[in-house]
Amino acid sequence: MSIGLSEQEILRREAMVELRKLGINPYPAEAFDVNVTACDIKENYQRDKTSYKNISFAGRIMSRRIMGNASFAEMQDSTGRIQIYINRDDICPGQDKTLYNIVFKKLLDIGDIIGVQGYVFTTKTGEISIHVSKLTVLSKSLKPLPIVKRDDDGHVYDGFTDPEMRHRQRYVDLTVNPGFKQIFINRSKVINTMRGYFDSQGWMEVETPILQPIHGGAAARPFKTHHNTLDMPLFLRIANELYLKRLIVAGFDGVYEFGKMFRNEGMDRTHNPEFTSMEIYVAYKDYIWMMSMVEECLEKIAIVIHGQSTVHVSGHEIDFSGPYEKLSMYESINKYTGIDVSDMNEEALRQTCKNLGIDVDETMGRGKLIDELFSEKVESHLIQPTYITDYPIEMTPLAKKHRNKEGLVERFELFVMGKEIANAYSELNDPVDQRQRFEEQILLANRGDEEAMAMDDDFLRALEYGMPPTSGLGIGIDRLVMLMTNQSTIQEVLFFPQMRPEKKVKVSTLEDFMAIGIPSEWVPVINKMGFHTVKDLKAANPNKVFNDLGGMRKKMKLEIIMPQKEQVMNWFN
RNA sequence: GAUUCCGUAGCUCAGCCGGUAGAGCAUAACACUUUUAAUGUUGGGGUCCUGGGUUCGAGUCCCAGCGGGAUCACCA
16 A cells, blocks of 8 residues: 555646646535436436436545546436436537536546536436536545445446455445445334333433533443543443433433443444443333333334334344243243252352353352353243343342342343343332442442442432432343344444544655755655655655665666765755 | 464455466556446556565465454353
């Protein structure tokens, strides 16, 4: 990969200068009124030809086929592609053929954004096209786009597929692979459908702090930052649960928030350091009620996106119409291992895990052992939407104790395709119980559990004033979108997934080189010789540089004055 | 974090046993007034990711680094 501009980039910059010389602004300020889209023309022209006699269309040139005095090009707008036909004498009715011969044929390139006016017609090969009578340059593209070729069957020849480039330069990805835009359109539909459903129930969208003095509400390592004026540490939120519950205390019946959460943990195809979650809390409800709410909501989303309740996800037909299968944690383990662990003590459980070949260690308590057993033996079987309910109390410090099962909490997680999609509780609103649970977390923290929750005194104070019985739900939006759009990586459903920063190549400017006495016309030669910083050049052998300058002058057939040897030596002082 | 694969022209990729750097598209020039993966002829374009090592000679072999992918681990 070269450091300077490529040949094609230089040519495009020259074309931009030429446009200006012809009095054409390559980046005009005026609005360009558009009255039609590519999709509109393709769908409706055949039925209603009279409406497309005087159209104004804008988009990016994606291919060109120049044949003497007539040319075809493909233009792409936000809705798709359409062919345009440009005839020299139509866009240049007078003597001056500059607009066609020079501007269109020489100075425009693939990637340029132009506006065209004219009428729609069908070519003799049957392609609906725009016959251009007026052409306006709207934005000159200085970097060549990757060329993706498609034949009539839609077969792709030179795909732009490198995940690194697709994710770093999403703007290029979505330009040349517009099919991926549908994922993001569907992402927006998922969120809007949920929002519309919640609003129709009378629940209110709210915003709560992202910068939090105490990172509560979940178990995860946070990002830490610092506020200068208050001179105090702040954390980017790992969850918003405790703030939303404060709003239930405040007297709202239903509050929900879509928002970014931040977790300072591993990255892989299902984890990004910042991700979107939706949490909702509804007063006077319990987790049983929440299950039917989730079923209704997910089915609506599936119908909006796919027109039906079933969604095709990597070889499976997932049916989002409720009711979903419900298994308690213990029942699910019994179902998939044939072992009843409900009455086992810690020792018996540890032995059971060992018998099943699951790695365990002595620090694991009963809750952790059950969780391990579940992840190993049950999770992957839960393909169709399934609620797993009634979790051991040890790992769930914010959920209410089960109404009649000792040692369990009222909690469910929704699993689809073996992955957790949603998590819900009958929320713990007993302030005394909540304080005890926090204290148990502090004990865990003191034993070295980095993810144990911290005591939140203000939250406890809020509970002490009284929170109505409430059911709460959290949904990982990115993973839900992955399911709804049949994507296997989170990076595909995020516009800008987190990546390592690109390495910046150090390059000295023209001025830097001129500052040590190098004539400006020689700087490109120096660069060509492989010296991109003044420092690199000074480290070289002055005699060799002087000799090579002569060689390069000859090789590049340059008509510039050779500097004196003394002059060259001075560059190195 | 572990294992493994990859990094060559603007893009997609070849490059054999270590011996002058290749193709298609894109690009430039010419021709062509209904093409559509347009066509024909001719040309230009390279820090072979970076740095070391082995060698008479490294895109190729070895080591280290950087970046990315996949699998696993971690992550409710």
